[in-house]
Amino acid sequence: MAGLDRRGPAPCRGGQDAVSAIAAAIALPCAVPPVLAVGPFLKNTICVTRGAEAFLSPVHGDLGTPEAITAFERSVEELVAELGVAPVRVAHDLHPDFHSTRFAQGLDLPLVPVQHHHAHAAAIAAEHGHQGPIIGLSLDGYGLGPGNQSWGGELLLADGPHYRRIGHLALLAQPGGDVAAREPWRMAAAALHRLGRGDEIATRFQAHAAAAMLGTILDKGLNSPLTSSAGRLFDAACGLLGLHPVSEFEGQAPMALEAMVTKPEIASSAWIMEGGCLDLLPLLALMSACTDPVRGANLFHGTLIEALAQWVADAASSAGITTVALGGGCFFNRVLSAGLAERLIALGLKPLTAMRASPGDAGLSLGQAWVAALTD
Numbered sequence: 001m002a003g004l005d006r007r008g009p010a011p012c013r014g015g016q017d018a019v020s021a022i023a024a025a026i027a028l029p030c031a032v033p034p035v036l037a038v039g040p041f042l043k044n045t046i047c048v049t050r051g052a053e054a055f056l057s058p059v060h061g062d063l064g065t066p067e068a069i070t071a072f073e074r075s076v077e078e079l080v081a082e083l084g085v086a087p088v089r090v091a092h093d094l095h096p097d098f099h100s101t102r103f104a105q106g107l108d109l110p111l112v113p114v115q116h117h118h119a120h121a122a123a124i125a126a127e128h129g130h131q132g133p134i135i136g137l138s139l140d141g142y143g144l145g146p147g148n149q150s151w152g153g154e155l156l157l158a159d160g161p162h163y164r165r166i167g168h169l170a171l172l173a174q175p176g177g178d179v180a181a182r183e184p185w186r187m188a189a190a191a192l193h194r195l196g197r198g199d200e201i202a203t204r205f206q207a208h209a210a211a212a213m214l215g216t217i218l219d220k221g222l223n224s225p226l227t228s229s230a231g232r233l234f235d236a237a238c239g240l241l242g243l244h245p246v247s248e249f250e251g252q253a254p255m256a257l258e259a260m261v262t263k264p265e266i267a268s269s270a271w272i273m274e275g276g277c278l279d280l281l282p283l284l285a286l287m288s289a290c291t292d293p294v295r296g297a298n299l300f301h302g303t304l305i306e307a308l309a310q311w312v313a314d315a316a317s318s319a320g321i322t323t324v325a326l327g328g329g330c331f332f333n334r335v336l337s338a339g340l341a342e343r344l345i346a347l348g349l350k351p352l353t354a355m356r357a358s359p360g361d362a363g364l365s366l367g368q369a370w371v372a373a374l375t376d
Helices: 067-081 098-103 118-127 175-181 184-194 198-204 212-222 230-241 254-257 283-288 293-318 334-346 361-374
Strands: 024-032 046-058 090-091 113-115 136-146 150-159 164-169 272-274 277-279 323-327 350-352
Touching: 024 164, 024 361, 046 067, 046 098, 046 272, 046 361, 067 350, 090 098, 090 118, 113 118, 113 361, 118 136, 118 150, 118 323, 118 334, 118 350, 136 230, 136 293, 150 230, 150 293, 164 212, 164 293, 175 184, 175 230, 184 212, 184 230, 184 283, 198 212, 230 254, 230 283, 230 293, 254 293, 254 334, 283 293, 293 334, 323 334, 334 350
Parallel strands: 090 113, 136 323, 164 277, 323 350
Antiparallel strands: 024 046, 136 150, 150 164, 272 277
């Protein structure tokens, strides 16, 4: 491979067909050194910079199967060779157990670890040619924070290779850990527990065998890591409204919730902002009492949009910054994305959203690459 040495065996190669390894070329605001970014675990892509462009690979899928890992390693080899560059550093996620992280560590290149939500904000900034400070609102399911925390609802002040966390969504327990991402009823139970209504869990969710002990598990904090995830907030709302309490595929419940929206409504007293933390527990309390899922969908989306807009506007005013990057998989939700952008514009801010690159994890390597390219 041109300019890329790997410790250990070389990655598998595919056939000899002359097929481009490039899925998208993104113009950058300036010429940068050649860097390689190896992306996240879910919906993995890689990115390589050359001059004032960044080149994204096709999506390899989640790096939990031999097929995806083979496609990922082949992409690294072929994209670097096709572009004819010698990367001077390699960017990777903070998570030490991702195959992409371990792969990066096996290269004979300087490493640039990039926090997941910083990368989301940086991807949006890079695609829009924005240089300088920016407010980053990154909303997704999960990304590892610098202290091994579970992040996913983050307000960042980002400036090229640097960032500072200036706010986050209020923490909510994930009973059962990762399984809670596939079973929204568990996040609903966590919301009830935080509302002081843990004694309702066993009865309300009696169809699920684990519900009988979940209140006790939450009381003791057993296998219930705290998260600031916006994705899990959506799951909690869905579970409280009875939408897909156990999902058949990723995002099924939040997608159903979005599809129910007819006209977003705002419950003006249904959030709390304090010390940079946005707490939507009052909104979840409303969801717990709502018997009409359509009304619940309207209230949830309308209130979330208004709460986020006020939260971002306060942070932007304090920082003296008017440009806001909206990144992360939650922005596939068109009601949220369009509604929040409209509100931010009305508040005098300039929202930036994903264009050619995905707002979710498939666009993350672009942000990693931009951060690494600007790293001294």
